[in-house]
Amino acid sequence: MNQHTLNNSYQFDGVGLHTGANVSMTILPAPEDFGIQFQRVDLGDVFIEANAFNVGRTERSTALEKNGAQVGTTEHLLAAFMALGVDNALVKIDAPELPILDGSAKVYTDAILADGLQQQEKDRKYFSVKEPFSWRDEKSGSEISITPADDFQLTVDIDFNSKVMGTQSASFSRSTNFAKEIAPCRTFCFYHEIEPLLKAGLIQGGSLENALVIVERQSEYQGKIIEPGYMSSRPLLFPNECARHKLLDVLGDFALAGRAMKAHIYAKKPGHTINTQIIRHLLEINR
Numbered sequence: 233m234n235q236h237t238l239n240n241s242y243q244f245d246g247v248g249l250h251t252g253a254n255v256s257m258t259i260l261p262a263p264e265d266f267g268i269q270f271q272r273v274d275l276g277d278v279f280i281e282a283n284a285f286n287v288g289r290t291e292r293s294t295a296l297e298k299n300g301a302q303v304g305t306t307e308h309l310l311a312a313f314m315a316l317g318v319d320n321a322l323v324k325i326d327a328p329e330l331p332i333l334d335g336s337a338k339v340y341t342d343a344i345l346a347d348g349l350q351q352q353e354k355d356r357k358y359f360s361v362k363e364p365f366s367w368r369d370e371k372s373g374s375e376i377s378i379t380p381a382d383d384f385q386l387t388v389d390i391d392f393n394s395k396v397m398g399t400q401s402a403s404f405s406r407s408t409n410f411a412k413e414i415a416p417c418r419t420f421c422f423y424h425e426i427e428p429l430l431k432a433g434l435i436q437g438g439s440l441e442n443a444l445v446i447v448e449r450q451s452e453y454q455g456k457i458i459e460p461g462y463m464s465s466r467p468l469l470f471p472n473e474c475a476r477h478k479l480l481d482v483l484g485d486f487a488l489a490g491r492a493m494k495a496h497i498y499a500k501k502p503g504h505t506i507n508t509q510i511i512r513h514l515l516e517i518n519r
């Protein structure tokens with residue numbers, strides 16, 4: 233398989249989910265062996281490579297950091313690049329966080345697929361896992377197992393102890409129609425988390441246009457009764473939309489291997505911290 237880049241440039245404007253900051257971002261084709269790099273054009277053109285050694289904050293999203301410059305909430309764009317097979321691209325951005333758009337990877341995916349990819353001369357570089365690896369956090373119940381393989385497969389199970397969501401599972405392989413089945417699935421949070429997250433300075437750009445809000449118990453907001461269930465500006469796309477979104481997040485974090493990955497991955501209750509720590513560990517032991 234050869235390396236691929238974009239066939240065109242695309243501009244995306246919006247607000248950052250956590251910072252609420254206005255952002256203008258353009259993704260552009262890049263030469264062979266360039267990988268995925270972010271360029272903070274507002275900070276004197278600082279470049280930040282998309283790899284696990286540049287991971288910064290991982291609270292509720294994955295930020296990359298280098299030489300004092302940061303780009304936050306990288307996971308949805310990186311998931312689209314990884315799933316569509318984009319090896320090389322330059323991402324020019326004028327703010328500390330990517331735009332949240334509709335809370336999914338749909339806008340990126342549809343834009344890129346409309347023009348197809350540009351095949352390059354050199355062979356694609358792969359990251360192959362040599363030994364089986366598994367990691368478990370007793371406290372959180374998170375678990376990730378990785379098995380060597382000739383292709384890439386990912387299964388995600390989630391259980392937030394939620395009556396509304398129940399337990400959910402989602403899978404991805406070469407045969408998955410990413411654009412239809414995974415890319416449009418939106419980010420989510422629980423209604424009772426909103427106030428603490430806002431107080432912590434997060435989700436300043438969050439809204440029912442870019443997130444599913446899960447209401448566990450009947451609640452009252454400004455004199456209105458809110459019934460248990462999903463709250464959003466658009467109906468649920470799949471009964472397991474939340475698991476599919478978590479899978480999207482894992483894809484985006486595993487893209488920080490910096491190369492296409494050959495492995496079978498099982499992730500139970502994944503999160504950005506564990507995902508990025510594992511990728512960093514794998515890069516270190518497989519150098």
Ligand SMILES: [Zn+2]
Pocket residue numbers: 307308419477480481
């Ligand atoms: Zn996400």
